[in-house]
Amino acid sequence: MNSDVQIAGDPLALPHLMPPPPAHPATVAEFAGLSRAVAADRAAWSRLVRYDATSRWYRRLRTGPGYEVWLLSWVPGQGSGLHDHGRSSGVLTVLHGELTETHRTPGKAVRRRLAAGDQRVFAPGHVHEVVNDSLEPAVSLHVYFPGLTEMPFHDRHTGGALHNSPAPARQYAPRD
Numbered sequence: 001m002n003s004d005v006q007i008a009g010d011p012l013a014l015p016h017l018m019p020p021p022p023a024h025p026a027t028v029a030e031f032a033g034l035s036r037a038v039a040a041d042r043a044a045w046s047r048l049v050r051y052d053a054t055s056r057w058y059r060r061l062r063t064g065p066g067y068e069v070w071l072l073s074w075v076p077g078q079g080s081g082l083h084d085h086g087r088s089s090g091v092l093t094v095l096h097g098e099l100t101e102t103h104r105t106p107g108k109a110v111r112r113r114l115a116a117g118d119q120r121v122f123a124p125g126h127v128h129e130v131v132n133d134s135l136e137p138a139v140s141l142h143v144y145f146p147g148l149t150e151m152p153f154h155d156r157h158t159g160g161a162l163h164n165s166p167a168p169a170r171q172y173a174p175r176d
């Protein structure tokens, strides 16, 4: 043995010796874990969901140091338009139904079908469009770090920037 330190017994059986769990996520894995924890509490998020056929529905669920968690609904046919997320990274988690994500890179577009439980993690500069092209409503959870402050739209054919749109946080007053 290379160390003079020997551990007798199971240190995990002594919870008072363990560091306290972090109050807020700080890594990609922890943000993905936060999303999964929210997703698992279906009773909590499902009572908040509203479906609006006339405009996209958003609700900010929580905020933490440098991050925001949003609940979104999608009736069949609703979509985001092709956009990026400014300086923000994000985790998209489908909570209910199915969504189709088209990820655009120069000269290429990749479509993914996302079912309930599927997650997509993206970095700043990720250009995508999310659409509910199914026949059933869908619900998704979005974590942004840092919080979303801009959402530039892109041309669907060229991928080039079109215009900048205020992020949902500025478009919609928080209802929490």
Ligand SMILES: [Fe+2]
Binding pocket: 080, 083, 084, 085, 128
């Ligand atoms: Fe997005």
